[in-house]
Amino acid sequence: MDMKGWYIQTLYVLAKLGALGKALEIDTKTLSRYINTSQQTASRRIVELYKGGYIQRTFSKRRQALILTSKGVELLREVYMNLHMIFNNITSIQFEGMVFTGLGEGAFYVSLPFYKQQFIDKLGFEPYPGTLNLRLKSVDDVAKRRNLELLPSINIEGYSNSSRTYGSVKCYHALVNNSIKAAVIICSRTHYGPDVLEVISPLNLRKELSLNDGDVVKVSVNLRDTMIPNISH
Amino acid sequence: MDMKGWYIQTLYVLAKLGALGKALEIDTKTLSRYINTSQQTASRRIVELYKGGYIQRTFSKRRQALILTSKGVELLREVYMNLHMIFNNITSIQFEGMVFTGLGEGAFYVSLPFYKQQFIDKLGFEPYPGTLNLRLKSVDDVAKRRNLELLPSINIEGYSNSSRTYGSVKCYHALVNNSIKAAVIICSRTHYGPDVLEVISPLNLRKELSLNDGDVVKVSVNLRDTMIPNISH
Known part of the structure; x- marks a missing residue:
């Protein structure tokens, strides 16, 4: 840098x-x-x-x-x-989003060994193969989601091989519905806009919380334990 | 610096x-x-x-x-x-304060030629000899007053002679009751706390607005025209 x-x-x-x-x-x-x-x-x-x-x-x-x-x-x-x-001594950010079914890519990416091992090492859990996709409910939440990207994150590195590039991922410790350990992930290469929150967890969140499309879920991002991200500034 | x-x-x-x-x-x-x-x-x-x-x-x-x-x-x-x-594109700050009678030093200081000439040169008006003292009404206003000090100001220099030191003064363009041109001044050597706003104006504000002790006055500080203050950072 x-x-x-x-x-x-x-x-x-x-x-x-x-x-x-x-x-x-x-x-x-x-x-x-x-x-x-x-x-x-x-x-x-x-x-x-x-x-x-x-x-x-x-x-x-x-x-x-x-x-x-x-x-x-x-x-x-x-x-x-x-x-x-x-x-302002802000150590957590609250989001509310509506469950929707994505394209199923999350399961594929989360399972890639290169990513999976980093999740285990850096987040401290092996993620269930699949992401929970939430459509944010308010404009305020979308703004918070944009700002989240600028805050210290846990960084999962991407990699490239001859045929394609896998992007880097920013992760944030989070709690779903005040109970289940999880992480919000922001993928550098995503086709979702900032109105979508992608969540991973050691558990199958859909099953654990009996969620269906359209259900509202609360996500609390915990900023306290995150190391500072960009060591250059 | x-x-x-x-x-x-x-x-x-x-x-x-x-x-x-x-x-x-x-x-x-x-x-x-x-x-x-x-x-x-x-x-x-x-x-x-x-x-x-x-x-x-x-x-x-x-x-x-x-x-x-x-x-x-x-x-x-x-x-x-x-x-x-x-x-946040904030170009003005609003205050509300209650008129009170100070110790009358304001008139003395504002009239000192060294200060007066700087007011004329830097604020564009000759201040009426006297300051209007306002006791801020809310905790929010006191916080805003504290923050004001950190924002770009018009700086009036102090000076020292053999017998004593006259402190520097930070000034901010303002409008009193949405009508009268004025300036908020923050003196480096003041015995007032941050719950007090001192205002100068080309006019005698007490007379012009028929103010008595206890009356409430609105002050809108305009940050748009202020030069940046600390040229070192």
Whole structure:
């Protein structure tokens, strides 16, 4: 990872100055004062953030304008979400979703030895071969689900062979209906949108809770035990 | 200012790891991986943050424990508050307070030429000699008033002569009762607590709004036009 210590600070200053959502006209000298560096360093940082895909840069009549890209915004939003959790002492997130029948791929993927062994090692349980799919009930829950992705997760690595690529998976310890140990999984390669929560568990949740399509299930994600995910920032 | 670009990132990582509110046992090698530096650099950063007063450091049985000091926490809280404003697109903050009679010092300070000229230059108006003191009505407002301090402000510099020191003042553009141009001022040397809002205006607010002690006044702080304050981070 190439992420440098100053990335967050420089993007943060640019956002404060107004480079989030619209282009900010700023010369390198002015920026250097705001980020407390020499002009040369400020100039190098802009180039590096640009090359890293964190900002877009345009010139008009020799004047420079900068705007954060979605990658830059996501990095700051991740910092924001984590600080939000820390300062508000939030250690769990509640979801409610309606059971629906998926395409059955979950069972296939969860059973792949490469994934399965990582689930055992990192989550501490062997998942039942199958995922419980929940359609989230409220817009708030969908927003929380989007934010969840930005929070510390347990990371299951993907792999590639000659014929195809298996994506990485983010996992979060969870409790289903306040009773059954489980994990929410967010697959990097999924065709579900952020209105769907995929849950795995050592138990067959459908059977254990006598669930049918359309039943409502509560999922409480526990953030307390999760290691920080991205060791670079 | 000595603030370096990596301060925010390193304090942020330490907070995520749990060094906020309680001591975190962590060796330098582990930290170096989380902040993406060499072990030597991580070690230097810890020393620098410690010397800067941002973290406390203890050793027990040769194991190092780190905890953010209130200065370190405040820096992160400032980042959090600013990102909160940015991501939630908050451009004003509303307060309600009850008029009370202060000690009359406001009139004295506001009239000092050194301050007065800065008010004119930086706020765009000559303040009426006197401040309107408001006792905030709700705990929420007191919390907002605390947070206000962390947000970008217009800064009036203090000065010292041989006999005494005059503190700096943070100012925020505001509107009183949705009609009268004003500014909220936060004096670094004040004997009021965070439950008090001090307001200045080109007009005599008491007279203009026929205010008596005990009357309730609304103040809307406008954050949109404020320049970013701390050019170092």
